[in-house]
Amino acid sequence: MFIRRSRNKTLANGEPLRHSDHGRPRTRREFIAQGFMAGSATVFGASIFSLFGNPRSASAALSSDLETLKQSCGIAVNGAGKIPFICFDLAGGANIAGSNVLMGKSGGQMDFLSTAGYNRLGLPGDMLPNNPSFVNNEMGLAFHSDSGFLRGIQQSTSAGTRAATNGAIIAARSENDTGNNPHNPMYGIHQAGADGSLLSLVGSQSSESGGNSMAPMNLINPQIRPTKIDRPSDVTGLVDVGDLIGILDQGDAVAVMESIQRISDAKMNRMDTKLDVSSEDVVKDLVRCGYVKSADLADRFGDPSALNPDLDLEIVGPTGIFTRDEFDNNREFRKTASVMKLVMNGYAGAGTVTLGGYDYHTGERGTGERRDELAGRCMGACLEYAARVGMPLMLYVFSDGSVSSNGRIDDSMDGRGKGEWTGDNQQTAASFFLVYNPNGRPTAIRNQVGFMRSDASVETASSPAANNVNQLVQTVLLNYMALHGEEADFGTRFTGHGLGNSTMQDSLIAMPSIVNGTIS
Structure with a gap:
């Protein structure tokens, strides 16, 4: 008996293949191979073209809602509104x-020590500060007029900057020659x-503290x-805005990303994810914020000079703080420029710059x-740089x-006639x-905390910080909070501190305080 077998049905392009001799597809590879799932190129092409299927949606302005969306997605624009903080760790003593x-002594900076x-x-x-010609007060805090620190600061700053400091x-x-x-x-x-819009903290060393010295154990937050961050390439490597900028100019690229966000949001709101309400909200927020963050990155960092200290004319160049030759x-x-660029522009909340080679008891004076x-x-x-960008700074x-x-004198040119x-x-x-305060020099209640004995040894009973490095850090934190008028909250923020009661x-x-509210 002859039995006619019907031909298998011809399948159209895009129609899935249902093979009787194949098991049900389980992997992404099998779904794609049998046509149940399109390859990435197909999905990408369809998605991109569908974005512009409705020109009115694609061109809708998101900018008016962008700031609200950034806040809802936890994107900080200018840090956390606190005074930028930079510390210098001079390694070695x-x-x-x-x-x-x-x-x-106990009367302050001008309560002079003994000659010895x-x-x-x-x-x-012949160089004692008892002689007013060896005292420099142009930054409020008194320096020796031939201080190496002071000479360097004067080279980098304008008179106006020093007058507002x-x-x-x-x-x-503290212990000698140790990072402990x-x-x-x-x-x-x-x-x-303090916080930053890109990073919370930066430091020039790969250490738990970001510097040479440790951080107090009770404050460390992994x-x-x-x-x-110790060079410009570390800074520019923090953000990758993708290839869209380069194909389009920055403004158009941001507009495209904003439009993608709006269209994606509209589609997500119509989509049934088959998840419970709370899970669906989480998924939609993740998608929404992903697009918002991409648009924000392109908006703020699509211009290479936005992050790169090498391209910042306030830092490098004919009118910059450093000449091109000095910087290169x-x-x-x-290193300093890279850290200050991030901190002073609100991209990081605080930064450490470690400078090495400060164990300079070499039997001469010039090295130091x-x-x-x-x-x-x-x-x-x-x-x-704080003055040029119009921001306060605690250094x-x-x-x-x-x-x-x-007491042996180094009479060489670099020794400057001082003790070795x-x-x-x-x-x-x-x-x-x-x-530094852009609104004018901060008023000092005191320029000295604790004091020395006449023989230039620290009086360990002069303050909680005098003989306890953990409490030295707490003293710095108290002063940072006081600059914001928040010293009353110190005990709440730092429970178990050793600085005594409010009178102490x-x-x-x-x-x-030098600020009212937050800093923008």
């Missing part, structure tokens, strides 16, 4: 008190409210570990003088331990901070 920033005490701090009898020195012992001192305050600065040939300048001047150039660059400088002199640094000495250690805390605050 630099001299800070006496030959750089003046430190006095200043001799220990590297100042010979004030500061305080803190008598504080918990000096770094950045986690606490973040806990006090979720905001500082990102290593000095890695410390590039040159390195102090270099550090001053970098500190001054941060202050000047904090610390070192692990310190040095002292035996001959050994480590934690007894002479100190930290200091400077505050008041004696540790150098300056009252």
Whole structure:
């Protein structure tokens, strides 16, 4: 008996293949192979063309809603509205008190030490601050007039910037030549409210603190570990805006991304995800915020100069803080510029710049003088950049331990007729901070916290910070909060601190608030 078998049906392009001798497709590869799923190129092509199927939707202006959408997606525009904070970690035990920033007895900076005490701090009898010609007050905080820090700061700043600056020195012992001192305050600065629109914290070293010295263990938050930034390429590598910018100009690229967001949002609102209500909301928010963040990145960073310190004319060039030759040939300048670019523009909340080679008790003076001047150039660059972008800044400088002199004079050109640094000495250690305010010099309640004895050794009973590095950090955090008028909240933010009651805390605050509300 002859049986006619019917031919298999011819399938149209795009119609799936249902093979009787194949199992049901389970993998993405099998779905695509049998036509149940299109390959990525097909999906992409259809999606792109469908975006512009409705020109009115594609051209709808999202810009009026963009700021609201950014906020709902947790995108910070200018950081968290707190004063930018940069700290300098001078690794090795630099001299800070006496030959750089003046430190006095219990009466303040001008309550002078003994001649022997200043001799220990590297100042010979004919260069003592008892003589007003050896005192410089142009930044409010008194420096020795021949300070290496001061010379560097003066080279990097304008007179107007220095006139809008004030500061305080803190008598504080710390161990010599070790990274184990918990000096770094950045986690606490973040806990006090500072944050960035790209990163919370940055530092020039790949360490838990972002610097040479440790951070206090009770403040460390692994979720905001500082990102290593020590050159311009580290900064520009933070953001990839994709290939759309280059095909289109920046404005058109942002407009396309905004339109994609609007159309995607409309489609998602019509889609039945078959999820429960809360899960569906999460998925839709993830999709919506993904497009918003892409548009925001293209809007803010599509112009290469937005992040790159090398292209910032306020930093490098004929009118910049650094000349092109200085910037290209000095890695410390590039490191400083990279950190300050992120912090001062609100992309990071706080940053650490570590400068190495400050264990300079080499039996002569010139090495220390040159390195102090270099550090001053970098500190001054941060202050000047703050002035140029119109933002306040708290600049904090610390070192692990310190040095002292035996009184022998270095009469070389670089030695400048001062005492040679001959050994480590934690007894002479100190930290200091400077505050720049674009609205005018901050008023100082005091320019010195704690004090030294006549022989230039820290009086350990002079403040909670004097003999406890953890409490030194707390003192810095208290002063940071006081600049915002938030010192009353210190105990709530930092429970278990060692700074005593509110009366004791008041004696540790150098300056009252310089801002009202948040900074924009």
